[in-house]
Structure formats: C-alpha cells, structure tokens
Amino acid sequence: MTTIAVTGHMDLTQDSVPLVRAALDDLLGQHAREGRLVGVSCIAKGSDSVFAEAVLAAGGRLTVVVPSRDYRRNKVKPDHAALFDRLVEAAEETVTLSHETANRQAYEAANAVLIERADRLVAVWDGQPPTGKGGGTADTVLEARAAGVPVDVVWPEGAARRG
Structure with missing residues (x-):
C-alpha cells in the first residue's frame, strides 16, 4: 500500500485544471498498478480536490483531513461546496x-x-x-523534504495560477 498526500495551489486557472488532472492521473496510475493506493487530501478548491478525484478515479481510497471544525461552514465557498461534500x-x-x-495554525496542523x-x-x-504566511504549498514541500518524505512536483507545461 502506498499513501500519497497532496499539497498544491488553490488558484489554478480553469485551463490548468485538465493539464494538472492528466499529470496526476499518470502519476497516481503508476502507484495504483503497484498496489493499494491511499490518497490524503484537505480537499480545498483547486489542486487538493483535483488530486482527490484522481485518487478515486484510479481506484484508490481517499482520506480527507479537515483543518478545523468550522472549515466547511466558513471556508468552503458556494462554488466548491458540492464537490467538497x-x-x-x-x-x-x-x-x-x-x-x-480555520486559521494559520489549523492549516499548519493539517499539513503536519x-x-x-x-x-x-x-x-x-x-x-x-514560501510567501512567509505559513501553511502554503512551498512551506509544505519544505517540511516534507525535511521529514524525509519524497516529493513529486506536478506542474505541467501550460499550467498557471490566476492573477
């Protein structure tokens, strides 16, 4: 069994989503073929949710980490609520x-x-x-590397973030 967690940008452009999804499908497909796949995600809008959908499509099991008790009520926007649920x-x-x-401490704890x-x-x-705000994608990559967790960076040609 391989457990793969995700960190990533929430602000992917609409055109980037299918590019990222295809790259994740390729990466996760390799692990799914090698044995049981478990994906761990906070399922935030953007990369986290695209990853979670790719895990399920590959036949993997999904573990969701919710950073705080009020996260769904106060942080999940209406345009993401149906997918989150x-x-x-x-x-x-x-x-x-x-x-x-849901605050910086909650996000840092979820990343941990x-x-x-x-x-x-x-x-x-x-x-x-890192931006210096803590809890972001770059921070999580640095923390994982410091903990000895291998990191696979996915940023396909043509991927971009909203302005």
Whole structure:
C-alpha cells in the first residue's frame, strides 16, 4: 500500500485544471498498478480536490483531513461546496482536527497530518518560494523534504495560477 498526500495551489486557472488532472492521473496510475493506493487530501478548491478525484478515479481510497471544525461552514465557498461534500462522502476516512476555527495554525496542523501519514507527497506547485504566511504549498514541500518524505512536483507545461 502506498499513501500519497497532496499539497498544491488553490488558484489554478480553469485551463490548468485538465493539464494538472492528466499529470496526476499518470502519476497516481503508476502507484495504483503497484498496489493499494491511499490518497490524503484537505480537499480545498483547486489542486487538493483535483488530486482527490484522481485518487478515486484510479481506484484508490481517499482520506480527507479537515483543518478545523468550522472549515466547511466558513471556508468552503458556494462554488466548491458540492464537490467538497461529494468528496467527503466518497472518503473512506475523514479526520477533522480539533481547531475551532480555520486559521494559520489549523492549516499548519493539517499539513503536519498530511506529512505524517504520507509515504510520498505530491505537490501541485509552480516552484515559487514560501510567501512567509505559513501553511502554503512551498512551506509544505519544505517540511516534507525535511521529514524525509519524497516529493513529486506536478506542474505541467501550460499550467498557471490566476492573477
């Protein structure tokens, strides 16, 4: 069994989503063929949800990590709510962290859970350095590498972030 967690940008352009999905399908397909695949995701809008859908399409099992008790109510926007709910329903396991509110500490704690559970980390990442806000994609990549977790960067030709 291979457990792969994801970190990635939430602000993918609409044209980038199919490019990222195809790259994830290729990467996850390799692991699915080698044995049981478990994907771990916070299922935020963008990369996290695209990854979760790709895990399920590859026949893998999904574990969802929810950063805080109020995350669904206060952070999931209406345009993402139906997909978020569908992915929670499809998950074999949902881990809701004990933080009351979704804030930097909750996101950092969720990223720590991803890294703890992962045999590998997939980063849908443009390679830009950390912003200094904490809890972002680059921060998670650095934390995973420091913990000895192998990181697969996915940023296909033509992928871009919204302005």
